[in-house]
Each structure stands twice: as structure tokens, then as C-alpha cells.
Amino acid sequence: MPHSTSPTQAQPRQPSIFAKEYVWVTVGILALIFLAAFEALAVTTVMPTISAALNGASLYALAFSGPLAVGVVGMVAAGNWADRSGPVPVVITAVALFVVGLVIAGTAASMPALIVGRLVHGLGGGALSVSLYVVVARVYPQRMHPAIFGAFAGAWVIPSLIGPFIAGVVVELTSWRWVFLGVVVLVLAALVMLRPGLVSVAKAERERPATVRAPWRLSRTLWSLGAAAAVLCASLAAQLPGALLWAGTGLAFVLAGVALRPLLPAGTLSGRRGLPVVMSIRGLVSGAFLSTEVYLPALLTGEYRLSPVLAGLALTCAGITWATASWLQGRYATVLSDQGSMRLGSALLLVAIVASALTAACGLPAALAIGGWAVAGAGMGTLVPRQSGRVLRLSAPDQQGFNSSALLIADSIGAALALAATAVVFVAVTPLGGTATYTASFTLSALLAIGGLLLAGRVGRDTPALDAPATEATPA
Template sequence: MSDSPADLPPLVLGEAPRGGVLSPHYRWISIGMCALIMLSAFEALAVTTIMPTISRELDGASLYAFAFAGPLAVSVVGMVLAGAWSDRGNPRNALFASVALFVVGLLIAGLAPTMGVFVAGRLVHGLGGGALTVALYVIVARVYPPVLHPRILAGFAAAWVIPSLIGPLIAGIVAESVGWRWVFLGVIALVLLAMIMVVPVMRSMHSPAPGADRPPWDARRIGWAVLVAVAVLAINLSAEARGPVQWIIPVVAVVVAGFALRPLLPVHTLRAERGLPSVILLRGLVAATFFGTEVYIPYLLTSQFGLSPAIAGLALTAAGLTWATASWVQGRFPGISHLATIRIGVGLMTIAIAVSLATAVLALDPVVQIVGWAFAGAGMGLMFPRLTVMTLEYSTIADQGFNSSALSIADSIGSAVALAATAIAFAALEPAGGAWPFAGAFAVTGAICLVALVLGGRVVQGRGRGAPRSH
């Protein structure tokens, strides 16, 4: 009997378990979603690897950090839209729309004649990427039984293995041979191939019953998301300002962003209340630590140590491998407590940041940096899937979209704000020359990591699980 997508029964909400994530009932949806994660991972790793080359060719050094932070900021809008769309019914359409924006963004970036146009493409890509993440999380919650959540989320992390092994190297080689533009244009064909696998399965995924309650579109929440994006973009652009304005803009923008974030997150998230609020906050802190540091590592290795983009990308390869391995470990051994995985993960991140700072200040061998960054990947591999699992555990079907959206918003805003802070530190220390600007950036992310270390224990509620509250 054939087990192609067309021959399988529809995926209905609330079904009983039917084997593992690769059993006939879940096989194609699992493969399709992991393929999309893999391509998203390849794009992320590729951009980080070749951005020094792009910046140099398009004379866009002033927009280096913004090219990373901008997409993260606008992704918040995509996340909110995808979360609301999913809560109102079927997340399928949100997934299709997000993939379309993803492809358009890659096309604009790949054909960009200037750094400004390139950044515009990155913004479109960020809008689609944010929606894609939320849609996939909601599909996991709707399709898979809770017992399979750790396995499929571990599969998402494992989908980083191939991009981690060959992504940075291939991106570096392509940039050095036929040009960096083909790194973006080539991914488009692969995304379309992945959608060929996904579309048949998504068509068979049923929406809730017609009579089910559907929350209305919340225009205010979308407006708050836009305001957050604008404020975070302003923080990042302030790195290029001079004089008092360079410090006034970030302060005002941080206040505005904090105020606008409140309706987009569970109640008391910014106060680190125990349970779901601290899970969301911690996710933002560890994402800020990791991604705020990682974007500068290839830059450090190419500019200060003279490595080629392909060789500098080995640091990303090492981190991706350890991320996937650690994620497999936590999925394989679910008996390891959430709290233990988080404490170990933040500890590994602390080691990695310390190594990065020492490499910049003491001009250590580049191999030390490459190996040291592998500790950061291992820490993220332990924490990221568990924080997602905890979010789903604290959620009901009525707020899966909201909480999944909040989790992704924390990822993006935490990373974007960290990139803004590191860009300001980098610009302030640039007159000192040498590796000091990089040391300043790593010191900022190190301070964020210490905050995560202090707050890590608050993800578990003190007395009883209770029902998480959200706006």
C-alpha cells in the first residue's frame, strides 16, 4: 500500500498518536517542515558567513549590523500576523504566505545593486521568516500529540546538521568563485522543491469545525508589533549617529519598544514572573547572547586574522554541529529536567563568550575561537527545544498561536536589541583600532548572558503549574 501524502487520511486536530514522527501518518509533514527549517538554517548561516564580503563589495560597512537586526525587527510583524491567523483557524495559509515572502526577499537580496536594496530584501525576507517560524510551531501543536513534541522539535534542530556541515563552507566557496549573489538565488530553487513535498500534506490538514469560536483580527496588536519594529530599527540606526543623539535615540526607543512589547507577550514577561513569562524572557536573552555574538565571529576571523570566508565559516559549522547534537541528546533523554538543561546550556554559553572575548583581546589562535564557539552551539541545542516544549506545555489550544508568536518575538527582539547594543559598542571603540571593537561587542553579549544565568531558575513555577496568563 502506498504511503504518499495523497493516500494518507487527513490530519485532524486532537488525533491519538500514530507512531513516531516518521511513521506513515506523520512522515511527509515531518520531512517537509524539517526541509523548510534546513533551508532557513542554510540561509542564516550563509549570510553570516558571507556578510563581510557583501559589505565590502557594496560599500555597506555602516549597515553591517543593521543587515542582521533589521530582518529580526520586522519579523515581529510577521510573527503577530501568523499567530493571529493560526489562532483563527488553519495555520496552512500563514505558512504559504510566509514562504512566498521568504522567496521574494531572497530574490531582492540576490539581485541588489546597492547595500540599501540588499537590506530591503533582507527586511522582506525577515517578515516572511518570522511568520514561517510561528506557523511551523502551531502546526506542531495542532498535528502532533504532546509525547512527540520533543522529537519533532529535536528534528527541527537536527535539520541544522547538513547546513552546519556544508553551509558556511559552500557559501564561502560560492562567494569566492561565482559570486555571493548565487548564495541567495540558489536557495530559491531549493525552497520551491521543499514546497512540492509540503503542499500535498498541507492541503489535507483540516481546519477546526466551522462553528468553532475564532478570535477576531486584533488591529491594536498588529499596531503594537509595527511600533516595536520601528523602535528596534531606530535603536539599530542610532549606531550611525554622532553626538548626544547617538545616546538619546536608543534610550527613547528602548522605552517605546518595552511599552509596545507588553501586549505581545504573556503578562509580566518583562518582570520575569515565574513560569511562562520567564520562559519567554529567557528565550530572548539566550537568543540575544548567541546571535549578537555570532554575527561578529566571521568578521573577526576575516578582518583580524586574515582567514577566508570559507575557513572563517568553520566556527559556524562547529556551533551548528554541537547545537544539533545537544538537541538530539535532550530529545533522546526527556528525563533530563527542564531546569538542568537550561542551567547547563547557559553555563556552556558563558564559556563560549569568555573564549570569544579572550580571542579578541589576547589575539589567540583562531582555532581557539572556532572550538570555543562550539560550546555556544551545544548550550543552544540543549535550551532552545526545551524552552519551546515548555511554552507548549503552558499553552492551551486557544493561545497556542499567541504564545508561539511570543516565543518567536522574544527570539527576534532579543537578538535585534543585542545587535544594536553591540553595534553601538563597536562604533564607540572603533577609533581604538585592532580587535577592541570586537571585544566591546563581546562584552555586551557577555553581560546579557550573565542576566540569563541569574534568571534561568525562574522558568519553573514555585507552586503548581497553574494556567499561564496572556494579554
């Protein structure tokens, strides 16, 4: 229950993100997120078909790791640009890159050409994610941030339910190319919906004094390129033989750490209190979640002989519980403190990963892992929206782009490096056979979740202020 107040001290009712002055901005933002989520899930479903059609098995992994890596460059460039000139030109450019990438991929005649399209698309996607965060900061009052960030997660629910199915139908009835090309028109329509909010934000940016504009940080772009290269190297290290596997992985992680330091708030790599520890937790929990989710379907289909539909049920349940928990965070934002939300979310994620590890190690029923992964979704839905809101509350207006991009960089690179680490463990334990590989991989993921749980104690206890005034323009 929200904190009670006396009649004379009653808080004004919190406006809805779908109120008249916000509705088109909200719909446009959520539509873009929905389409990005749908495209990601659909491409994952049809990539085996694409690889076979274009004879590109050797480049299969790069089709996924490449966009993730260049997305970091897009995040950094977008954050710098948004702090300097506002989010409007960044949103428009990001959508343009997103669309161009879809067109290149959808018309590709070879796997290298498709990879080029995926890289362009990944660059635009990284920039778009950061620029939308800054739009939220400019348009919505702080008291509405939990609700809008909860809606962000909710926008993934329907794609998680129907994305793979629709992609399969499209491939059966037409061609895999329409998985890319069919999204183009919808993305442009979403941008039109967002136009009223962009016009309002652009007007407010023109009225901002030049003295509050952040300087260009071109060196950060170079560091982001280094971080992207390190992520790619870490992703490919598992292909190296013998001792080179460990040496290559270690070198890639060291390079990633060096390149990340200028891209994140000082103290992030050591979990310093304040803003840095929020970034640290985000990297750890994202790594723990994704490195388990990638291998869970393989365990269920390979060792338990479940069909892909039944194995996918675990991911669908996680998507639903993630969205539900995110909605609850928006609806009852003051029930838990920031610290409490991150502790609870990390604990739920740890419980779910342990359930997967026990399932693999002890041959327990597959239902334990499937049900457990629904708990993981609830954990992520509990802490991710609160992290996003806390980052914005701790950021000055001219640092919102930098810190928003830093949060997403921590998310993306944390997940990518965790995947690289678990892939190395998977390869190293493979000679033992059976489910030992999954047990070892899930154990490493559990250690990352424990790290997030321990660091949650360094997060402040404050909750979003329901009466915090808006500091930026609202939609016209």
C-alpha cells in the first residue's frame, strides 16, 4: 500500500502516461520498443532458415554478436549527441539507421550483405534505445518514470508471445525477407505517432541556455569502438583451441575493462555507492539472466527431449512475469525502496538460476526449470524499471544522455561478456559429457546474481517522490 497521508496532506493524483497530454508520445515510444522487440525475437526464430538460404553457417554467430557490439557505439554516440543537442535529431537519425539496416538485410543476396544490414540496424537500435530514455526525461515528470519504464518492459510481452509464431508463418507463406521488410512501414508509423512529443521537446531545447549544453565527448566514441572490439573478441574466444581459449578470453576481458572505464560513471567497475553501483548491478544481473536464458532451451530440448514450443514456454512465462512485475513497480512505486527492489529482484533471479542448475545437476523434472524461469522474469521486472528511474533521478539534465547510455552499455556488455564466459565454461566442461556443461554454466550465472544481490546493499533506500515537479517540457 502507498504511504498514507492525512486529508490535508493528500498527494495530488498521479497522472496517467496515457493522459491526453502524453498519449501520443507514450504510444509512439511503446510502438518503437514493441517493434524492436518483435524484430529481435523474430530474427532469432528465422535465422537458421536465413543461414541455410544464404549458405552462411560460418557467420551465424556474428549475425547476433555484431549488432550487440556496434550497438554500444550507437549508445555512446547517441548519449553524447543528446546531451549536446537534445534527443530529437538523435531519434530521427536512429530510426533512419534502423530502417536502412532492415532494408539491407531484407534484400541481402548473401550472408555478408545480411551481416552489413544487421550491423547498421544494431547501430541504429543502440542509438534509439538511449535517445528514447532522454525523451522520457524531457517529457515526463519524475513521478511518472516508474510507470513509463514499467510500460517499456510491458511492450515486450506480446512480441514474446507472438513474435516467433508470426515469424514462422511469414517464412512459410512468403519469405524470410518480409521478417525484415514488413517492419519498415510500422517503424515509420510509430515515428509519426511520436512527432507531437518530439516537436515539444525540440521547442524546449531551443530555449535552453547554451551554458547548460554538454561538451562533445568524441574520445568516448573511440573507447566505445574499443569496447565493441573487445566484446567481439570475447564472443569468439570460445572457438580457440587449448590454452589459447583461456588466454584469449582473459585478454578480451582485460581490454573490455580498460575500454569500459571512460564509458561508465567513475567507480562502476568497483561498485561504488551512488550512481555507479546501479550500473554495476545492471551489468551483473543482465549477464546472469541472459547467460542462463540462452542455455535453458538447449537443456530442455537436448536433455529432456522437449519440443521447441514447450522449451519456449519458459521464455514466454518469463516475459509475462517480467511485464507483470514491471507494471506493479509503476503502480505501487512507493511500497519498496530502491534498495529493497534491487535486493528482491536479485534474490528472485538467483532462486530461478539455482532451480535451473539443480534441474540439470540432479535430473529433476523440467517443470522446475520452466516454473523457475518465470520467477527470473519477476525478478528482472522488479529491479530493471527501478534502476532506470533511479539513474534519471541522480542525473543532471546535461548528464541524462551520458548516464542513460551508460546504463544500457552496462546492460549490453554485461550480458555479452557473461555469455562469452559461460561459453568458455561450456566448452571446457564438454568432455565430462551429460548435463555437467549446463550445471557449470548455470553455476557461473548464479555467481553473477549473487554479486548483484550483495551490491544491492550499497543502493540508497529512497523511493520515487510522487510530488516531484516536472523539470522539462511536456507534450504540446
